[in-house]
Amino acid sequence: xxxxxxxxxxxxxxxxxxxxxxxxxAAIAGIVTQVFWGLMKLMVFSAFYEVAQNQPPLxxxxxVAYVWLGQCLFALFPYNVDPDMRAMFNSGSVAYDMLRxxxxxxxxxSRTLAFRTAPTVLRLVPGLFFAFVVLRLVGLDExxxxxxxxxxxxxxFFISILxxxxxxxxxxxxxxxxMFWLIDSRGMVNLMAGVVWVLGxxxxxxxxxxxxxxxxxxxxxxxxxxxIPFRIYSGDIAGFEIVGELVFQLAWVAILVLAGVWLMRxxxxxxxxxxx
Amino acid sequence: MYQIHVQGLTKSYRIAERQPxxxxxxxxxxxxxxxxxxxxxxxxxxxxxxxxxxxIGPNGAGKSTTIKILAGILVPTGGRCVVNxxxxxxxxxxxxxxxxxxxxxxxxxxxxxPVVESFELLREIYKVPNNRFKxxxxxxxxxxxxxxxxxxxxxxxxLGQRVKCDIASALLHEPQIxxxxxxxxxxxxxxKASVRGFIKEINRNRDVTVLLTTHDLGxxxxxxxxxxxxxDGICLSDSSIDELxxxxxxxxHVVIEFGxxxxxxxxxxxxxxxxxxxxxxxxxxxxxxxxVAQMTSRYxxxxxxxxxxxxxxxxxxxxxxxx
Amino acid sequence: MKAAISLFMKYLAISxxxxxxxxxxxxxxxxxxxxxxxxxxxxxxxxxDRFGNLGVWTLAHVAVFYGxxxxxxxxxxxxxxxxxxxxxAMVKTGDFDRILLRPRSTVFQIAGQDFxxxxxxxxxxxxxxxxxxxxxxDLDWTAIQFCLLLLAFIGMFFFFYGLMIFxxxxxxxxxESLEVMNVFVYGGVEACQYPLSIYRDWxxxxxxxxxxxxxxxxxxxxxxxxxxxxxxxxRIFQMLAPLAGIAFFSLSLFCWNFGVRHYTSTGS
Ligand SMILES: Nc1ncnc2c1ncn2[C@@H]1O[C@H](COP(=O)(O)OP(=O)(O)OP(=O)(O)O)[C@@H](O)[C@H]1O
Ligand SMILES: [Mg+2]
Numbered sequence: 096x097x098x099x100x101x102x103x104x105x106x107x108x109x110x111x112x113x114x115x116x117x118x119x120x121a122a123i124a125g126i127v128t129q130v131f132w133g134l135m136k137l138m139v140f141s142a143f144y145e146v147a148q149n150q151p152p153l154x155x156x157x158x159v160a161y162v163w164l165g166q167c168l169f170a171l172f173p174y175n176v177d178p179d180m181r182a183m184f185n186s187g188s189v190a191y192d193m194l195r196x197x198x199x200x201x202x203x204x205s206r207t208l209a210f211r212t213a214p215t216v217l218r219l220v221p222g223l224f225f226a227f228v229v230l231r232l233v234g235l236d237e238x239x240x241x242x243x244x245x246x247x248x249x250x251x252f253f254i255s256i257l258x259x260x261x262x263x264x265x266x267x268x269x270x271x272x273x274m275f276w277l278i279d280s281r282g283m284v285n286l287m288a289g290v291v292w293v294l295g296x297x298x299x300x301x302x303x304x305x306x307x308x309x310x311x312x313x314x315x316x317x318x319x320x321x322x323i324p325f326r327i328y329s330g331d332i333a334g335f336e337i338v339g340e341l342v343f344q345l346a347w348v349a350i351l352v353l354a355g356v357w358l359m360r361x362x363x364x365x366x367x368x369x370x371x
Numbered sequence: 372m373y374q375i376h377v378q379g380l381t382k383s384y385r386i387a388e389r390q391p392x393x394x395x396x397x398x399x400x401x402x403x404x405x406x407x408x409x410x411x412x413x414x415x416x417x418x419x420x421x422x423x424x425x426x427i428g429p430n431g432a433g434k435s436t437t438i439k440i441l442a443g444i445l446v447p448t449g450g451r452c453v454v455n456x457x458x459x460x461x462x463x464x465x466x467x468x469x470x471x472x473x474x475x476x477x478x479x480x481x482x483x484x485p486v487v488e489s490f491e492l493l494r495e496i497y498k499v500p501n502n503r504f505k506x507x508x509x510x511x512x513x514x515x516x517x518x519x520x521x522x523x524x525x526x527x528x529x530l531g532q533r534v535k536c537d538i539a540s541a542l543l544h545e546p547q548i549x550x551x552x553x554x555x556x557x558x559x560x561x562x563k564a565s566v567r568g569f570i571k572e573i574n575r576n577r578d579v580t581v582l583l584t585t586h587d588l589g590x591x592x593x594x595x596x597x598x599x600x601x602x603d604g605i606c607l608s609d610s611s612i613d614e615l616x617x618x619x620x621x622x623x624h625v626v627i628e629f630g631x632x633x634x635x636x637x638x639x640x641x642x643x644x645x646x647x648x649x650x651x652x653x654x655x656x657x658x659x660x661x662x663v664a665q666m667t668s669r670y671x672x673x674x675x676x677x678x679x680x681x682x683x684x685x686x687x688x689x690x691x692x693x694x
Numbered sequence: 695m696k697a698a699i700s701l702f703m704k705y706l707a708i709s710x711x712x713x714x715x716x717x718x719x720x721x722x723x724x725x726x727x728x729x730x731x732x733x734x735x736x737x738x739x740x741x742x743d744r745f746g747n748l749g750v751w752t753l754a755h756v757a758v759f760y761g762x763x764x765x766x767x768x769x770x771x772x773x774x775x776x777x778x779x780x781x782x783a784m785v786k787t788g789d790f791d792r793i794l795l796r797p798r799s800t801v802f803q804i805a806g807q808d809f810x811x812x813x814x815x816x817x818x819x820x821x822x823x824x825x826x827x828x829x830x831x832d833l834d835w836t837a838i839q840f841c842l843l844l845l846a847f848i849g850m851f852f853f854f855y856g857l858m859i860f861x862x863x864x865x866x867x868x869x870e871s872l873e874v875m876n877v878f879v880y881g882g883v884e885a886c887q888y889p890l891s892i893y894r895d896w897x898x899x900x901x902x903x904x905x906x907x908x909x910x911x912x913x914x915x916x917x918x919x920x921x922x923x924x925x926x927x928x929r930i931f932q933m934l935a936p937l938a939g940i941a942f943f944s945l946s947l948f949c950w951n952f953g954v955r956h957y958t959s960t961g962s
Contacts, residue, residue: 147746305743
């Protein structure tokens with residue numbers, strides 16, 4: 096079963112990679128967009144930081160890292176649904192898959208992972224090149240992406256990003272499975288995207304929200320998408336705190352995966368009872 | 372003065388080549404190679420007002436490309452093309468008001484609208500005066516027997532019904548010229564016959580010039596006195612059907628029903644194609660009247676039929692010889 | 695002209711009738727639009743809450759910029775849907791053939807393809823924020839301010855429409871999903887949600903002289919707000935700047951007509 100999951104993962108990554116590469120202009124456009132967006136955000140943040148009266152909860156350097164990481168990695172976040180999977184649910188051909196005696200969850204989970212990783216790789220490389228190198232060359236030093244302050248930070252960032260990918264895929268799985276009960280899933284996916292963007296920290300870094308919403312923000316799962324890994328990277332989350340945050344991510348992955356498996360069982364039961 | 376004048380028309384399409392494999396995909400990100408497909412390589416013909424001309428050729432010959440250029444959809448790579456005194460793609464808006472175009476493969480109607488509403492919309496688009504529209508529509512509905520279809524959404528029509536509606540829609544504004552690209556594709560024998568009858572009728576009543584592409588040579592035999600044959604972007608022939616037959620096939624089949632079993636020793640066995648008792652089919656490559664005279668003088672003969680080869684064979688031969 | 699309006703109304707009626715067949719989805723989509731395009735407001739609000747005013751600009755000022763650009767974009771977006779999906783729906787499929795066969799301007803016909811009314815969600819969201827800003831600011835309205843506001847909306851409408859036409863024009867050369875223009879379309883909308891004066895010089899120049907979004911979305915609105923422009927624009931300039939939107943639109947039409955010549959249709 097794992098072999099099958101792995102195989103499908105590799106197959107999806109490579110086909111998706113190839114289709115993405117075919118669209119040359121789209122690829123370039125994606126990179127330009129991501130750079131443009133990053134610069135624009137940084138300009139807005141600098142404007143606010145220049146007028147700040149009290150010490151903001153994040154240093155400007157952390158903001159820079161946060162923004163660039165967000166731009167480079169945003170394809171990882173669960174803001175859209177694999178069109179193949181949507182087609183499968185909409186056409187009802189999902190019924191065949193569901194009746195097969197293998198862990199469908201693992202199979203689709205790996206597909207979802209693949210769907211997220213291929214475009215990320217394509218954007219990560221030029222994005223980082225811009226953030227690290229080009230900005231320095233053109234003299235915009237204040238916006239150059241900083242390096243992690245320590246090896247521990249770098250290493251834990253890497254672990255945390257892996258958990259982000261898992262978290263993202265498990266959220267997507269929940270959305271995908273729930274499409275089974277919805278006739279029109281587009282509205283649902285749109286709402287989902289909005290929630291992910293705000294609560295994950297893609298609109299603005301979560302610590303910048305007013306202090307009175309912080310208790311709520313710190314417990315919701317979407318924080319594990321951007322906020323935790325990005326702040327580990329910048330050293331804003333450091334020391335023993337890192338362990339706590341990684342456990343937090345892991346716990347949410349476990350909860351969401353279990354919820355997904357359970358929901359999928361329900362779908363399967365519904366299928367066998369009603370015949371699809 | 373010709374109504375349609377085409378001279379040295381060329382068209383090439385540029386196609387990006389795809390390299391296979393992952394390496395190819397990455398490579399093509401930086402460097403793309405292109406290939407030019409020459410769809411038309413110098414087409415010439417002239418068509419006068421009221422003519423009905425068949426335009427045939429094998430798949431990929433360039434028929435649709437020619438029609439699209441004549442309809443002002445495509446801009447050719449080179450050559451001249453003047454229809455009704457204007458260059459189609461240069462004065463598109465005033466030009467397309469004078470022509471009607473049907474692509475048998477694809478509808479031009481609004482998928483979700485009932486047929487009659489599509490027609491209404493076309494009336495608005497072509498600015499057809501109301502009374503003219505009414506008479507034109509009435510005539511078309513009657514000739515094509517459309518009245519049961521008018522309230523059906525286009526997407527629910529069968530292929531044949533849809534094609535009929537498409538043809539009607541191309542004629543609502545009473546164009547002087549009609550371009551038909553495979554209008555009978557996928558139609559049954561009855562519908563085909565009715566569409567052919569209709570085209571003939573329209574050509575006669577309204578004096579509409581018709582240029583028609585097809586793979587069904589029955590269309591050509593039923594409708595067109597003149598056929599233009601193209602292959603691979605060049606004209607192979609431009610003549611009447613009979614000329615085409617005579618030009619490319621010099622042999623005839625003669626079927627003779629003899630009174631009694633003939634003694635055939637005196638006849639070349641090579642020339643006998645088929646022999647069924649007293650009914651024998653000969654292949655005749657020499658002068659036919661000599662042959663018949665010879666036979667009648669020698670044998671007792673009940674019946675003679677001279678078969679011309681089917682047009683399909685002529686065309687097949689023509690396509691083959693042009694390769 | 696009368697015939698054109700009548701035809702346009704017919705297109706509109708057909709599209710609306712189609713959408714009303716699925717009223718439930720319509721409401722859902724409108725709500726989705728309202729929500730997803732409105733989340734940016736949370737970020738703006740949070741930043742002002744934490745950092746206070748941006749020089750002369752208060753949250754209410756920014757609300758007026760944000761609201762007006764979103765409203766204008768929502769309208770342009772609704773009426774330019776045909777251009778938005780042009781590459782995939784018309785060029786790839788060869789359906790543009792049909793448009794070319796009709797004796798009407800291609801732009802007019804494409805504009806009439808579809809009117810996704812659920813985009814009213816963005817409009818409502820923008821309107822709400824706009825009204826909030828106006829109410830809080832409690833401006834003394836003069837005729838000139840009204841005039842400027844109107845000019846700003848007209849300018850923005852034509853500007854965004856022009857962008858859509860540019861985007862569609864590119865699909866004559868490449869049938870890829872053209873996100874290129876998203877930088878300018880969505881990036882522009884995003885950028886103009888804040889006053890242009892907070893950005894760096896090069897960025898500002900780009901959005902004034904190259905892509906004249908600032909001319910339609912910033913300068914006239916500054917005049918409406920009655921704030922002394924940190925960029926130093928005068929009343930006359932604020933009045934004239936929105937014309938850049940119309941100039942931009944004209945340029946896009948010119949490019950469009952050039953692009954139509956490159957249309958290659960499809961094989962069948
Ligand atoms: N839009 C296009 N882009 C690229 N190549 C094209 C395009 N349209 C046609 N071609 C090529 O041009 C040549 C002529 O095509 P065309 O469609 O004119 O043929 P046809 O005579 O209509 O064939 P058929 O009988 O199959 O319809 C073909 O080789 C085809 O591959
Ligand atoms: Mg063809």
